[in-house]
Amino acid sequence: MAVTIRDVARASGVHVSTVSRTFSAPHLVSADTRERVLAIAGELGYRPNRAARALTTGRTHNLGLIVSDIANPFFPPLIKAAQAYAREREYHVFVADTDEDPQAEEELIQTLAKQVDGVVLVAPRLTNQAIERLGMELPFVVVNRKVKGLSAVLMDVAQGAAQAVQHLASLGHRRLALLGGPRGSWTSEQMRKSAEAAVAGHGIDLTAIGPNAPTEEGGQAAARAVQGSGATAVLAYNDLVAIGVIEGLGELGVEVPGDVSVVGVDDTVAGRLNRPKLTTIVMPTPAAGRTAVDLLLQAVDAGGGRTAAQTILETGIVVRESTGPAPA
Template structure:
C-alpha cells in the first residue's frame, strides 16, 4: 500500500501537522526537521495529494508565469530557473506567452487567477493602471516594471545602458543611436533616461521598434541615414537584425558602425561579429521572483523591490570610431 502522511510522521518522529507544513509551508518548518521529513518521505515513496491539500490549505501550489514572447531567447533561462526553483518549494509553474499583446496578457491573467496562487509577470505590456486593477484578483510579482505596492524585481538596464554608452564613448563615438523597443516599454524608458543623462553624447532616438530581428532589419536604413557611428539596441535580437541589415547595405560592423545589444543571449555570442552586449541576470531574476511571490503569501508581508546588477560583455561588434564617419 502507498505510504500515508501518518506513516511519514511516525517514521520521522514528528506530528502529522509538521509533515503537512513541510510540504505546504516549508519556510515555517525548522530546516533540520524539514530535511528529515523530506528524506523519510522519499524513502517511503510518499507523495502528498495535491487536490486534498488544496482543499485543506486553500492553496493550489501552482504559479503562473507570463512572458511577453516565449520565442525570445531572453525568457527561457528565466523560465527554467523559476520552474526549477519552484519545484524545490513544492510548487508547479504554468507558463503562458502573450505574443507582445496587452489584451492577451490581461485575458491570461484573468484565466490563470482561477488556477494558481500567484503570477510572475515578466516584462508586461499592460499599463500600470491595469496591472493594479488585476492585482485584486491574484497576487503578482512583477519583473522589469515598477508597479507601486507590488513585489518587484528590476534588472538594472539603466546601469547597463550607462556601461554601454561609456564603452562607446571610450572608443571615440560621440553620435550614438538608441534603438528603443515596443511602445510603452519600461526597459526602453530606463535605457533612454540613463543615456540622455550622460555628458559628451549626441543621442539619436530611433523607434519604437519591434523587439525582434525584423525590427533591427527594418531600422537599418534609418541608422545609416542618422550619421551615427555607434548604436545601443533595445535587445540582442534587434542588434543581430540591425547588423544583418547594415551588411546588406554595405556598412560593416564594427569598421563603420559599432553595435551593442542587451541580454547577452547565446545567439549573440555565435553571431559574426560576436556581439558586445549588456548581460542580464535572467536566471537569478527567475529564482528571486518565485521567492518573493511565496513570501507575499504571508500575512502582513511588505512588498519588496529588488534590483539586480547588469554588466557589459565586450566582444567583436564594437571598435574605435572611424576617422571619417558615414553620414
C-alpha cells in the same frame, strides 16, 4: 497498497497533523522533526496528495509566469531559473506567452488566477493601471517594470546603457543612434533616459529611433534610419534588434564595426554566436527568475496581501567584435 499519511505518522512517532505541516508549512515544524518525517516518507515511498493539500491549505502550490515572447532568447534562462527555484520550494510553474499582445496578457492572467497562488509578470505590455487592477485579485511580482504597490525585480539597464555610452565614447564615436523597443516598455524608457544623461558628458549627438518591434525584423527595418542619421554607433533595445540592424546595415553596404559599431542588450546565446560577435549589456536573467519567485512566495506566505519589495540587479557591458574605433 498506497502509503498514507497515517503510515508516515506511525513510523515517525508523530501526530498526523505534524506530517501534514511538514509538507504544507515546513517552517512550522522543528528541523529535527522535519528531517525525520521526510526521511521516513522517502523510505516508505509516500507522496502527498496535491489536490487534498490544496483543499486543506487553500493553496495550489502552482505559480504562473507570463512572458511577452517565449521565442526571444532573453526569456529561457529566466524561466529555467524560476522553475528550478520554485521546485526547490515544492511549487510548480505554469509558463505562458503573450506574443507581445496586452489583451492576451490580461486574458492569461484571468485564466491562471483560478489555478495558481501568484503570478510573475516579466516585461509586461499591459498598462500599470491594468496591472494594479489585476493585482488586487492575487499576488503579483513584476520583472522590469515598476508598478505601485507591487513587488518588482529590476535589472539596472540604465547602468549598462551608461557603460555602453562610455565604451563608445572611448572609441571616438560622437554620433549615436538609440534603437528603442516597443511602445510603453520600461526597459526602453530607462535606456533612453540613461543614454541622454551619459552623452551630455561626452559631447555625443544622440538620435532616438523608434518605437521598434523587439525582434530581428525590427532591427532590420530600422537599418535605413540608422544610416540616414549619420550615426557611427548604435545602442539597440536588445540583442535581437542589434543582430537585425547588423543584417540590415550589411544589406545597405555598411560594415560593422568598420563603418558603424553596434551594442545590444541581454547577452543571449544568439549574440555570442552572431558574426561579428555582439558587444552587449549583460542582463542577470537567472538571478531575476529566482528573485522574482522568492518575492512571490513571500507574498503568498503573507496571505496574499499587497507588498512592495524591490530588488535591483546590476548589469554591465561585455565587449566583443561588433564595436570598434569610429571611422575617420
